Amino acid sequence: MKVRVFDTSDEMGLAAAKLFAERIRSKPDIVLGLATGSTPVRMYDALVRVAKEDELDLSRVVTFNLDEYIGLRADHDQSYRYFMNEHLFDKISIPKENTHVPDGMASDLEAMCAAYEEAIEEAGGIDLQLLGIGGNGHIAFNEPGSGADSRTRVVDLTSETIRDNSRFFQDESEVPRQAVTMGIASIMEAQEIVLIADGAHKADAVAKAVEGDISSAVPVSFLQKHPNCIFLLEREAASRLSPGVLE
Ligand code: PGA
Numbered sequence: 001m002k003v004r005v006f007d008t009s010d011e012m013g014l015a016a017a018k019l020f021a022e023r024i025r026s027k028p029d030i031v032l033g034l035a036t037g038s039t040p041v042r043m044y045d046a047l048v049r050v051a052k053e054d055e056l057d058l059s060r061v062v063t064f065n066l067d068e069y070i071g072l073r074a075d076h077d078q079s080y081r082y083f084m085n086e087h088l089f090d091k092i093s094i095p096k097e098n099t100h101v102p103d104g105m106a107s108d109l110e111a112m113c114a115a116y117e118e119a120i121e122e123a124g125g126i127d128l129q130l131l132g133i134g135g136n137g138h139i140a141f142n143e144p145g146s147g148a149d150s151r152t153r154v155v156d157l158t159s160e161t162i163r164d165n166s167r168f169f170q171d172e173s174e175v176p177r178q179a180v181t182m183g184i185a186s187i188m189e190a191q192e193i194v195l196i197a198d199g200a201h202k203a204d205a206v207a208k209a210v211e212g213d214i215s216s217a218v219p220v221s222f223l224q225k226h227p228n229c230i231f232l233l234e235r236e237a238a239s240r241l242s243p244g245v246l247e
Contacts, residue, residue, distance in 0.1 A: 001223060002230040003210060003245055005238040009198040012234045013042025014050075016130070016196050019232075021050045023128050023192075029060040031120075033129030033187070034088070035140070036065065036080045039196050040132060044088045051092050058094045062123050064116075066131075066140035067181040068104040070154065078168050079104065102152070102180040113152040113180060120186070129190035133197045136160050137205045137218035141181035146219045150183030184222050193226055198234035206233060207240035 006012040020043075024030055034040070051058060065080055072079040081101040089099050100119060106112035120126060131139050136158065142150060143158045156178055157165075166172035187193070197206050209220040210231065216222075223229050238246070 001210065001226065003233065003238070003241065004230065005233050005235055005246055007235055009039075009042050009234045010046075012196055012198055012232050014046045015232050016043040016194055017046035017050050019194060019230075020047055020128065020130070021054060021056055024056055024058065024061060025054075027127060028057055029062070030127045031123045031125065032061060032063045033126040033182075033190055034063050034065050034084065035130045035132050036067070036083045037132045039198055040130060041087055042198075043130065043196060044091075048088065048091045058092050060098075061094055062098045063094070063100060064120055064123070064126060064182075065099075065101040066187070067179050068102040069176040070104045070109070070178040070180060071176050072104055074101075074105075102182075104176075104180055109154050109180060113154070116152050116180075116182075117186060126190040127192065129187060129193045131187070131193060131195040131220075131223075133195060133202055133205050133209060133220050134161060135164065135201055135205055137208055137220045139184070139187060139195075139220045139223070141179040142184055142187075142219040144217050144219065146184055147216050148188075148222055149185050151186050152180065152182045155179055155181055184219060188222065188226055190226075191228060193223060193229040195220075195223065195229070195231045196233075197231070197237040200236040200239060202237040203240040206231070206237050210241060210245055 068080045074081040141155050162175045166175050208218045214221045
């Protein structure tokens with residue numbers, strides 16, 4: 001995998017946004033895999049700017065989000081559908097029907113997961129996938145223990161993730177205990193993967209991702225096997241990498 005390091009989080013976000021804009025320009029009906037969390041906000045802010053400046057045509061872009069909490073309605077301000085509308089979809093000219101987020105309120109969650117995988121396949125598969133990384137090495141909600149062959153499914157969140165995400169809720173008890181997430185195998189099928197990370201609290205997980213053993217104990221480490229994956233890192237997040245891995 002390739003690694004690039006930036007002095008600031010804004011530079012990291014801009015680099016990711018420029019890469020996405022470039023790919024959209026060369027394939028206007030591109031299928032994007034999108035992520036939520038604090039880190040992608042910088043990238044989405046930059047993408048909104050770049051899309052306006054470059055008059056990027058987003059009318060044929062199709063998107064699939066990685067995950068969603070179970071039990072939060074789309075209009076709940078902590079649902080990932082709400083997050084995506086607020087930070088990206090409502091600010092760019094993408095038709096809403098082209099945007100997909102797993103339905104955490106589905107009455108038959110298993111059927112919804114299977115349908116989500118089918119919809120990705122019908123769209124032609126994901127061309128470009130954006131990822132963040134959890135402090136415990138998760139990608140999407142694939143917590144430690146997630147296997148290489150895992151696909152879109154219902155998962156229990158670890159206490160670490162519940163604690164991490166409680167900053168967005170009034171109280172830790174309000175954080176959903178379960179989520180729907182695309183699996184490791186679903187993510188690895190993307191043609192190209194861009195992972196973004198910033199902050200010293202990600203340095204350990206980033207080092208394990210890039211240089212550690214490939215193991216379900218650190219799900220992000222499976223990305224080492226992906227043929228076209230780049231990590232765009234802010235300086236602090238890259239601080240535990242060996243000098244040899246930096247471009
Ligand atoms: P963050 O989350 O961007 O909010 O740090 C990343 C993740 O857990 O995937």
